[in-house]
Amino acid sequence: MGRAGRERLVVIGGDAAGMSAASQARRLRGPDELEIVAFERTDFTSYSACGIPYWVGGDVDDRDRLIARGPREHRERGIDLRLRTEVTELDVDGRRVRVRDQESGAESWTGYDKLVIATGARPVRPPLPGIDAPGVHGVQTLDDGQALLDTLNGSPGRRAVVVGAGYIGVEMAEALLKRGYGVTVLNRGEQPMSTLDPDMGRLVHEAMDGLGITTVGGTEVTKVLTGEDGRVRAVATEDAEYPADVVVLGMGVEPETTLARAAGLPVGAYGGLLTDLTMRVRGREDVWAGGDCVEVLDLVSGRERHIPLGTHANKHGQVIGANVAGDYGTFPGVVGTAVSKVCSLEIARTGLRERDAEAVGLRFVTVTVESTSRAGYYPGAAPMTVKMLAERRSGRLLGVQIVGREGAAKRVDIAAVALTARMTVEQVAALDLGYAPPFSPVWDPVQVAARKAVTAVRRAG
Amino acid sequence: MGRAGRERLVVIGGDAAGMSAASQARRLRGPDELEIVAFERTDFTSYSACGIPYWVGGDVDDRDRLIARGPREHRERGIDLRLRTEVTELDVDGRRVRVRDQESGAESWTGYDKLVIATGARPVRPPLPGIDAPGVHGVQTLDDGQALLDTLNGSPGRRAVVVGAGYIGVEMAEALLKRGYGVTVLNRGEQPMSTLDPDMGRLVHEAMDGLGITTVGGTEVTKVLTGEDGRVRAVATEDAEYPADVVVLGMGVEPETTLARAAGLPVGAYGGLLTDLTMRVRGREDVWAGGDCVEVLDLVSGRERHIPLGTHANKHGQVIGANVAGDYGTFPGVVGTAVSKVCSLEIARTGLRERDAEAVGLRFVTVTVESTSRAGYYPGAAPMTVKMLAERRSGRLLGVQIVGREGAAKRVDIAAVALTARMTVEQVAALDLGYAPPFSPVWDPVQVAARKAVTAVRRAG
Numbered sequence: 001m002g003r004a005g006r007e008r009l010v011v012i013g014g015d016a017a018g019m020s021a022a023s024q025a026r027r028l029r030g031p032d033e034l035e036i037v038a039f040e041r042t043d044f045t046s047y048s049a050c051g052i053p054y055w056v057g058g059d060v061d062d063r064d065r066l067i068a069r070g071p072r073e074h075r076e077r078g079i080d081l082r083l084r085t086e087v088t089e090l091d092v093d094g095r096r097v098r099v100r101d102q103e104s105g106a107e108s109w110t111g112y113d114k115l116v117i118a119t120g121a122r123p124v125r126p127p128l129p130g131i132d133a134p135g136v137h138g139v140q141t142l143d144d145g146q147a148l149l150d151t152l153n154g155s156p157g158r159r160a161v162v163v164g165a166g167y168i169g170v171e172m173a174e175a176l177l178k179r180g181y182g183v184t185v186l187n188r189g190e191q192p193m194s195t196l197d198p199d200m201g202r203l204v205h206e207a208m209d210g211l212g213i214t215t216v217g218g219t220e221v222t223k224v225l226t227g228e229d230g231r232v233r234a235v236a237t238e239d240a241e242y243p244a245d246v247v248v249l250g251m252g253v254e255p256e257t258t259l260a261r262a263a264g265l266p267v268g269a270y271g272g273l274l275t276d277l278t279m280r281v282r283g284r285e286d287v288w289a290g291g292d293c294v295e296v297l298d299l300v301s302g303r304e305r306h307i308p309l310g311t312h313a314n315k316h317g318q319v320i321g322a323n324v325a326g327d328y329g330t331f332p333g334v335v336g337t338a339v340s341k342v343c344s345l346e347i348a349r350t351g352l353r354e355r356d357a358e359a360v361g362l363r364f365v366t367v368t369v370e371s372t373s374r375a376g377y378y379p380g381a382a383p384m385t386v387k388m389l390a391e392r393r394s395g396r397l398l399g400v401q402i403v404g405r406e407g408a409a410k411r412v413d414i415a416a417v418a419l420t421a422r423m424t425v426e427q428v429a430a431l432d433l434g435y436a437p438p439f440s441p442v443w444d445p446v447q448v449a450a451r452k453a454v455t456a457v458r459r460a461g
Numbered sequence: 462m463g464r465a466g467r468e469r470l471v472v473i474g475g476d477a478a479g480m481s482a483a484s485q486a487r488r489l490r491g492p493d494e495l496e497i498v499a500f501e502r503t504d505f506t507s508y509s510a511c512g513i514p515y516w517v518g519g520d521v522d523d524r525d526r527l528i529a530r531g532p533r534e535h536r537e538r539g540i541d542l543r544l545r546t547e548v549t550e551l552d553v554d555g556r557r558v559r560v561r562d563q564e565s566g567a568e569s570w571t572g573y574d575k576l577v578i579a580t581g582a583r584p585v586r587p588p589l590p591g592i593d594a595p596g597v598h599g600v601q602t603l604d605d606g607q608a609l610l611d612t613l614n615g616s617p618g619r620r621a622v623v624v625g626a627g628y629i630g631v632e633m634a635e636a637l638l639k640r641g642y643g644v645t646v647l648n649r650g651e652q653p654m655s656t657l658d659p660d661m662g663r664l665v666h667e668a669m670d671g672l673g674i675t676t677v678g679g680t681e682v683t684k685v686l687t688g689e690d691g692r693v694r695a696v697a698t699e700d701a702e703y704p705a706d707v708v709v710l711g712m713g714v715e716p717e718t719t720l721a722r723a724a725g726l727p728v729g730a731y732g733g734l735l736t737d738l739t740m741r742v743r744g745r746e747d748v749w750a751g752g753d754c755v756e757v758l759d760l761v762s763g764r765e766r767h768i769p770l771g772t773h774a775n776k777h778g779q780v781i782g783a784n785v786a787g788d789y790g791t792f793p794g795v796v797g798t799a800v801s802k803v804c805s806l807e808i809a810r811t812g813l814r815e816r817d818a819e820a821v822g823l824r825f826v827t828v829t830v831e832s833t834s835r836a837g838y839y840p841g842a843a844p845m846t847v848k849m850l851a852e853r854r855s856g857r858l859l860g861v862q863i864v865g866r867e868g869a870a871k872r873v874d875i876a877a878v879a880l881t882a883r884m885t886v887e888q889v890a891a892l893d894l895g896y897a898p899p900f901s902p903v904w905d906p907v908q909v910a911a912r913k914a915v916t917a918v919r920r921a922g
Contacts, residue, residue, distance in 0.1 A: 060838050
């Protein structure tokens with residue numbers, strides 16, 4: 001348990017949440033007060049997994065640019081970082097973890113006073129025949145990204161299949177397109193981007209068509225076919241085969257909570273750890289958790305959700321670091337904001353989709369409007385479609401989805417803040433937003449939608 | 462007045478506020494119920510004065526593109542629009558206005574049941590020697606813009622002086638630069654953009670220097686010098702002369718309330734009409750006012766301010782139109798959001814500057830941070846500086862100013878919504894904003910500032 005009078009903090013996982021927590025705790029408590037040990041399975045710390053598609057696509061030329069803070073920097077700050085060291089068991093009653101040195105294979109128990117679980121998420125990877133064949137790649141870690149790049153650089157192929165059309169799927173479609181591949185995206189849902197309602201997903205589908213990306217919806221991959229050399233040669237669905245020189249899996253992720261569940265810690269409907277507002281694991285005094293392995297409170301629906309996203313992981317880490325150091329911080333929850341792009345197409349969403357609102361019993365109206373990113377007469381004014389959900393009677397804003405070109409994505413922040421403040425669409429329509437011809441029409445597109453929603457709420461009665 | 466059972470609405474001023482009010486009233490009440498007469502001095506209706514710099518600069522090639530809705534469209538919608546007709550007197554007790562036909566010079570009284578005053582603002586134009594010389598231009602109306610373009614197209618000159626370094630001044634500096642002029646901006650304040658604190662104005666100054674625009678601060682124009690042909694040849698200050706082939710005046714505007722004041726209607730400290738939340742002129746049952754001729758409630762300071770801006774004028778018009786038609790709407794107030802640009806430099810502000818906060822007795826902390834528009838490793842990540850004011854003790858957000866490049870300006874909307882919701886900087890730091898490498902660092906620049914402000918509030922005690 002460390003030296004007398006000194007507490008020992010153990011952190012499992014060396015990426016955003018874990019190392020933010022460690023760094024923040026170190027900022028507040030010196031090495032004489034708090035020993036900090038962090039275990040990380042890989043060779044990397046504090047990297048931007050969200051940046052991998054842009055590295056693969058060539059927008060970012062060097063892997064190391066994705067690393068916000070390397071092992072040496074963490075160690076210089078007084079964090080005892082153990083790379084290639086895996087935690088294999090968790091004994092929360094005994095306040096100890098079993099760790100395995102991947103080089104030597106040696107395992108041993110080590111104690112803690114306070115524990116931070118930041119084990120992240122693991123990609124969904126169904127046990128399909130051929131899925132482990134050379135040429136089939138995930139894009140979760142920097143090693144994954146490097147392996148994919150090695151395939152792209154080493155293979156003469158020109159056909160790529162991406163399985164899954166969520167954020168990772170569409171971003172990888174762009175990356176492969178930029179690398180000169182003919183890209184086919186196979187998607188279980190009818191439309192890409194299931195984080196949008198299908199009517200907005202259809203706009204993404206159409207834009208991807210326009211970019212030359214083939215998107216096949218409503219299809220389930222059944223196996224990966226390999227050639228005589230054992231490498232991937234095609235992806236099969238129930239009724240078709242798609243030739244492929246390279247396959248990228250973007251089928252989403254699940255919270256990595258194997259250890260935590262084995263130790264009896266509480267997980268929610270999505271398999272993520274459940275915490276209180278200070279990110280302390282429910283029912284435990286000395287265990288905190290954050291990042292992609294936890295569920296977070298959705299402030300709009302009042303339900304827990306699993307939203308793996310670097311920005312949340314960083315915020316969790318800050319909060320955890322403050323609390324384990326004896327200071328105070330809370331993570332109030334999320335509203336479900338996400339932005340992405342496929343080439344010049346920008347995609348954004350926040351709050352509830354129709355099915356989310358229905359699931360919690362909310363009655364609502366929806367409106368969809370077309371507007372532009374700038375005054376219509378200003379050069380570069382780009383069209384965008386804004387869909388808005390508002391609660392019946394109250395007029396409370398429930399969600400916004402935007403699909404457009406330059407200037408579309410970050411407009412969703414207006415709605416994100418308004419959702420957090422539980423504003424009505426009438427209040428949104430009255431907001432004092434930045435207006436000048438190069439930046440917005442005289443009514444911001446979000447407000448054009450809000451005005452229409454005001455009328456729709458009134459009509460619905 | 463008017464036919465039996467039919468009310469008569471008179472609107473003074475055919476630009477954004479007036480014609481929005483007329484259009485909204487017409488939408489809600491047909492011609493059998495409500496007669497609508499609108500008087501406009503010029504030949505133009507519903508045009509974007511904010512677009513004039515971009516027309517002059519060549520970004521917009523056709524004047525008519527700045528006209529959102531022309532006279533014919535208004536008339537087709539059943540609005541009796543009288544162009545080149547000036548209201549010369551207002552008799553509010555007698556419910557009538559005196560109008561003069563500019564062609565014939567004929568004057569007559571005409572009655573109303575309800576009146577909308579939307580007389581706009583007039584440019585500040587000090588009575589300096591030579592200020593009316595050929596080659597000296599305002600940029601308030603489309604006619605002003607055309608006259609300036611005629612000068613630019615007709616004159617072989619290459620030197621331009623802009624008087625004033627507010628929004629119009631810096632936007633016109635860009636326009637003249639684009640037209641190939643050497644541009645000098647003369648400004649009364651030490652730094653351009655007095656709607657920012659001087660430390661942020663200095664960044665604008667430096668960026669303008671970098672663009673080749675000479676900005677002279679702390680100087681007062683004393684006269685305009687003319688050549689033998691009577692045209693402008695230079696602008697003189699107390700201690701220098703600046704040669705000029707063309708001069709543009711951008712010294713701000715004042716509410717145009719001559720008529721209203723003569724009629725005894727209430728005006729505020731800035732000379733703008735004072736209204737209630739429905740935009741009804743205080744103390745009057747049957748008179749509404751909106752647009753650049755009114756003062757608006759600043760929700761942050763609780764004081765009235767004069768903020769001439771097309772987006773507010775449009776909102777006022779909507780509210781007035783609803784109320785005069787017997788429906789209901791309110792304009793809750795503003796937070797003082799404004800965005801602008803000079804070439805690629807983006808400038809934004811919302812809420813209170815230091816002097817505004819001091820003027821209402823608020824104690825506050827300020828922080829300034831450097832961040833980027835995108836993840837640091839993503840191509841095109843552009844630097845931006847964010848300054849934030851927060852109230853001591855409460856931590857309430859009071860204001861944000863941003864100077865940067867692409868992606869800087871509209872970020873101010875995050876703060877604008879947060880100000881409206883009276884959020885603390887701690888709440889701002891916890892917001893769920895759109896994050897992806899092409900759109901934002903993992904902490905949005907506004908949140909980087911908010912985090913620093915949280916610490917500053919705590920330290921200030």
